[in-house]
Amino acid sequence: MINFNGILQDSDTNLLEQNRGFLYGDGVFETLKIVDGKILFFEDHYFRLMAAMRIVRMEIPMNFTLEYLEEQVLSLVKNNKCESSARVRITVYRNNGGFYLPTNNTVSFLIQASAIESSTYSVSEKEYEVDLYKDFYIPKQLLSSLKTTNKIIHVTGSIFAKENDLDNCILLNDSKHVVEALQGNLFMLMGNTLITPPVSEGCLNGIMRKQILSLAKKETTLEVVEQVISPFDLQKADELFVTNVIKGIQPITKYRKKEFAIETTKMLNDILNQHLGMN
Incomplete structure (x- = not known):
């Protein structure tokens, strides 16, 4: 019993x-x-x-x-x-x-x-505000790159976001580097360079991350790199966005006092839909 x-x-x-x-x-x-x-x-x-x-x-x-x-x-x-x-x-x-x-x-x-409602990928232009979640950190190890049923940091981070009227939070690893968002991989545009953390930093080895990296390299003039991102870099960015397979590309419009454009995000979304024959 x-x-x-x-x-x-x-x-x-x-x-x-x-x-x-x-x-x-x-x-x-x-x-x-x-x-x-x-x-x-x-x-x-x-x-x-x-x-x-x-x-x-x-x-x-x-x-x-x-x-x-x-x-x-x-x-x-x-x-x-x-x-x-x-x-x-x-x-x-x-x-x-x-x-x-x-x-x-x-x-x-x-x-x-x-x-789910929409089959095509679309970019919402509504305000989407994020901040750092610093109560717990992602270990910089191979297991962190897997989708396991142990997602307690993402659960507590989601509760923190709701309690603070945020749309999402950005997670850090144990070196205090930016890893990912609660619901997907994070990309940062600085000038003509599109940056995302390498998987070795502890971020999810995301399927949509792979697609965006590939399409941005093939279909745009952007310089595409995987490199370490610090929290201080986020406020110097021109655009930030989150990727996952269900949503596609979610632009971040505000981080702390910094507001971001979404033009490159929309361009990449159009390229993604064209690649999938969804336009």
Whole structure:
């Protein structure tokens, strides 16, 4: 028996009682965007998921092919009647057994899908204010670049943002360098140079980050670099924006007393939509 919310029940009836993703954050995940029955950037998502599973020493099932997971995702969105535009999350967690040391490295997975309003990527011109979140810091290590189910810094940072009427917060690593925003990777435009922190700083190895780096190098005259960003650099920037697969590109309009333009952000968004055939 266990006590769940004050009610005694058989442990066999509660899925969380031994779930390692719940008990230890022993899981990894991917968030996907579906447009017109297609998974955007699915190969990139798949290989990032496989790499994350290897890094945390999960056993990858033989049937975990790109084709198999694609079929599982598309079957679910069809069943949920959200093929035209959807957010999907694939969570992979190590199976029950053990404490910190698992009794085996086999896995189970859970896929969730829900409809979202817009399939195309668009740039909001509404005010979007951010500040630093300094209560906790991101470790500068490989694990920080993975999408794991241990996201407590992002959770507490999101609560801090809400309490302070902010739209987002910028996270720092243990060297006090800028890492990323709560919901995505951070880019900074200074003059003709587009800058984002390298993955070695502890930022997420983002799928949209990869797309923007590639498109900016190929389709614009911008100098594109991955280099360390200090909090002081942010106030000298001409533009700041956040990237993730669901939103695309989110411009930051205000950081402390500094306000930012969004022209390059809009240009990159147009290039992204053209690349995806969404215009």
